[in-house]
Amino acid sequence: EAQVxxxxxxxxxxxxxxxxxxxxxxxxxxxxxxxxxxxxxGLRQIYYSMNVEVTDKGDVPEGYKVSRKEKRNFPLILESxxxxxxxxxxxxxxxxxxxxxxxxxxxxxxxxx
Amino acid sequence: xxxxxxxxxxxxxxxGAIASLNCTYSDRGSQSFFWYRQYSGKSPELIxxxxxxxxxxxxxFTAQLNKASQYVSLLIRDSQPSDSATYLCAVGNYGxxxxxxxxxxxxKLSVKP
Numbered sequence: 001e002a003q004v005x006x007x008x009x010x011x012x013x014x015x016x017x018x019x020x021x022x023x024x025x026x027x028x029x030x031x032x033x034x035x036x037x038x039x040x041x042g043l044r045q046i047y048y049s050m051n052v053e054v055t056d057k058g059d060v061p062e063g064y065k066v067s068r069k070e071k072r073n074f075p076l077i078l079e080s081x082x083x084x085x086x087x088x089x090x091x092x093x094x095x096x097x098x099x100x101x102x103x104x105x106x107x108x109x110x111x112x113x
Numbered sequence: 114x115x116x117x118x119x120x121x122x123x124x125x126x127x128x129g130a131i132a133s134l135n136c137t138y139s140d141r142g143s144q145s146f147f148w149y150r151q152y153s154g155k156s157p158e159l160i161x162x163x164x165x166x167x168x169x170x171x172x173x174f175t176a177q178l179n180k181a182s183q184y185v186s187l188l189i190r191d192s193q194p195s196d197s198a199t200y201l202c203a204v205g206n207y208g209x210x211x212x213x214x215x216x217x218x219x220x221k222l223s224v225k226p
Contacts, residue, residue: 031211042218043157043201050211090156099145099205099212104156 002027004105006091012111013081021076021108023091031094032074033058033102034066036087043090048098049074081112115140117204119217128226132189136202136217139183145205146178146185151219152198160200161187192224 004025013019025032033048035058045058049068063085065077074093078085089108094100116139126132134148145164149157163169163176163185175188185204189196202217 040218043216045214048211056211088154097207097212098214099207101147101159101162102149102157102203102214104158107154107156109154 002103004091004093004103006089006105006108008108009106010109012113014113015082016080019078019081019110021078021089021091021110023074023076023105024072025074025091025093025103026072027093027103028071029093029103030071030096031098031100032068033092033094033098034064034074034076035090035092036060037090037107038087045098046076046089050097081110083112086110086112115204115206115213115215117202117215117217119200119202119220121218122221123223124220125223125225126192128192128194128224130192130224132192132196132222132224134187134189134200134202134220134222136185136187136204137183138185138202138204138215140204140206140213140215141180141183142208143180143183143204143206145207146176147203147205148174148176148185148187149201149203149216150198151201157201189222192222194224194226197222197224 034046047066091105092102199219
C-alpha cells in the first residue's frame with residue numbers, strides 16, 4: 001500500500017529535550033516536506049527536500065532541522081524544543097515538486113511543556 | 114505576499130443539499146489548484162485537482178476554476194453527514210525550483226442529517 005508513515009503519532013516532551021520525528025514514504029517520491037498546522041494559521045511549510053541531500057527552508061524553519069540521506073526518509077529534528085513548537089506536524093511527499101499532488105502522513109501531535 | 118483566502122465557516126447545509134465552497138487567490142501566475150478534505154485530527158487527503166478554466170466533475174464533486182477572476186470553487190452534490198470536514202484549497206505556481214504551493218486556512222463544512 002502506497003503510504004507516508006510518521007512516528008511517533010503523539011509525543012509529550014519538555015523544553016530543551018531533543019527529539020526526532022521520523023517520516024518515511026514508499027512511493028519513490030523525490031519531493032518531501034514538513035508542515036505544521038496550528039488553529040487559525042493553517043498549514044505552514046517548515047522544510048522541504050527536492051531529493052537526497054537536497055533540503056531547503058520553508059516558511060517557518062526556525063528551531064527545526066532536517067536531513068535527507070535516503071530517498072524514502074525525511075526526519076524532522078527539534079534540537080531544543082520550546083512550547084511554541086507545540087503543534088500538529090505533517091510530513092508529505094509528492095512526485096517531484098510541491099505543486100504535484102501531496103500525499104500526507106497521519107500526523108504527529110507534539111506537546112512541549 | 115501570495116495568499117489563498119477561504120471563508121472559515123462553519124458552512125452548514127442539510128443532508129442532500131449542494132454545498133458550495135469558495136477560494137480566491139492573489140497570484141495571477143498560479144497554475145494548479147487542489148481541494149483537500151481534512152477530518153478533525155486527521156491528515157489532509159486530496160479530493161480533486163484542476164488546472165484549466167471551467168468545470169471538472171468527479172462523482173458528487175465538481176471543481177470550478179475561473180482564472181480571470183482568480184477564483185476556484187468546490188461543489189458537493191447530495192451532501193452527506195460523512196462530508197462534514199474542513200476543506201483546504203491549495204494553489205500552486207510552477208515558478209522556482211520546487212514550485213510554490215500555498216494552502217488556504219480551510220472552510221469547515223457541517224452537513225446536518
